[in-house]
Amino acid sequence: MGTDAGVRVLVPVGESSTLRKTVAYAVRSARESAEESGEHAVVHFVYPALWRAVEPTRVEKFEQAEELLGRVERWAAEDLGVDEEDEEPATSAVSVETAVVGADEYLFSPADFARVLLGYAREHDLERVVVDPEYQPGGNAPMLRPLEYELTKSDLAVEEAPVERATRRGALVGxxxxxxxxxxxxxxxxxxxxxxxxxxxxxxxxxxxxxxxxxxxxGTVVLKGEPDFRRLPGELARLAVYTPYLLWEIAKANVSLAYVILHPRLPIDPKMVQFEAAVWGDLPATTLANSITLTPGTLTVEVSQREFYIHALTDSSRDDLFDGALERAVRFVFYGREAASIPSPKERDATAGAEEVRSEQEARAGSTSSAEEAEE
Known part of the structure; x- marks a missing residue:
């Protein structure tokens, strides 16, 4: 990292009991580093998105993220001695940037969150990460330590903010x-x-x-965040429709698999396949993974980032998987009718392949034009 880059700090943020103290520490340490080096410091407070475009509450969640980042900005301004109504002076040693990242990603594992944060860090030439000791990007799931480990694989210096944590009370249910x-x-x-x-x-x-x-x-790990009882009746009603559909798919797969087993030639072709599933959130992803496993002929082996790794016993089971009927039905349960119209994995792969071919053709055309210009 060149010395002209200044002091550039990344701070992932989320609701936590120590967020205020972490903001104060990040701003204070950045200012001290700037004063020692004589360079300007920038602190980037980044909120990794946990919603998708098809979620009914996406607007509400985005507004909550913006509200939290607004609070962070006000806290940082207080620590820097800048009035909220005044613009930050150009001569200030520290400036503050905020952003919501990962809105178009499927953030499921610590590696997902680290990938998005590291991409932002590379884009803005950041050199250091300050982590809130109570930050939990996955809600109630204990993901902080794995996230820190993933971040340390990069060239960034990773530091956990040395702030005092509030004493945890013994009440089981708040x-x-x-x-x-x-x-x-x-x-x-x-x-x-x-x-x-x-x-x-x-x-x-x-x-x-x-x-x-x-x-x-x-109780603390089954659900991320508080349940939305306004959406729950609709989801339960759609789940009641989905259950007989899943049972029908299981029955069809049983008949198909029984034919394969009883066939004299045993026409099986076991393979591991993978595809990017257009479902977001732990419960929808778990529902899809278990639905695939319950359907004879396919077995969910691993869910990593946006990719599902499936063991498929026959060609027909792979075709059914990529046709996306189960995926579409799960989206219908959790996101409504609008989400059910998203293209299937096969259609998404075909679109991506066409775009890749078109990009290669454009690249060849560009290189040919450059060569002709050079000859002229």
């Missing part, structure tokens, strides 16, 4: 998380009763105990 725990408890309870039956008091009591244990152990 007021803000009560809807989430109630939803997990209710879902677990109904599932237990559906499997065991409603035969008597014993099932009712043991079901409540089992659901309580599940809620206590998994």
């Amino acid at each position: 007021r803000e998380s009560l809807p989430k725990y109630l939803l997990v408890f209710g879902t677990s309870y109904l599932f237990y009763l559906a499997l065991g039956g409603f035969s008597g008091l014993f099932d009712v009591v043991t079901g409540a105990i089992s659901a309580g244990v599940v809620t206590a152990v998994l």
Whole structure:
């Protein structure tokens, strides 16, 4: 990194109890570095997007991200001694930039978040990352340590802000998380009763105990963020439509696989295939992965970034997979009818291939024109 690049710092942001202190530390350390080196410092506060264009709440989530970045800017201005109503003086040693990144990406794993952040860092020639010790890009999932590890694979200096963390209280269920725990408890309870039956008091009591244990152990990791009860009825109604459709697909796949097994030549052709699925969020991705596994002939082996790795036993099972019927149905459940019209994996691959061919042709045409100009 050249010395003329100045002091350039990247700070990933999200709602956390130590965000305010992290902002203060990042601004203060950047100002100290700028004063020591005599160079101007820029601190980039970046919010990785967790929504997709087809999500019904995308506008609301974007507004929340913008509101958080606005708060960060005000905090930084306070720490720099700049009045909110006045523009930051041109002679200030530190300036602040904010951005929402990854809106067109599928951010699922720590590697996904790191890829987007590192891309932004390269684009803006950044040299250092300051990480909030309570930052969790994946909601409640513990992703901070893996994210830091992915970031350290680059040339960036990665530092965790040395700020004091608030003491964690012992309350199991906070007021803000009560809807989430109630939803997990209710879902677990109904599932237990559906499997065991409603035969008597014993099932009712043991079901409540089992659901309580599940809620206590998994309540903080089952859902990211708070459930949106306004969307829940619609999703449940579409899920009720999806369930018999999935059962029909499973039945068809069973018949097809039984024919293959009973065929004297056993016409199987097992292969590993991969495709980019147009579903976003943990629950939709998990639903699609499990639906593929439940359908005989295909098995979800891994979900990484935007790619699903599937073991397919026959050509017909691969064709059904790339036709995208299950993917389209899952999008319908979680995002509504509008999202169901997104092209299938086969159609997306064909479009991408056509664009690649066109780019190569344009590149050849450009090189030919340059050669002719050079000859002239």
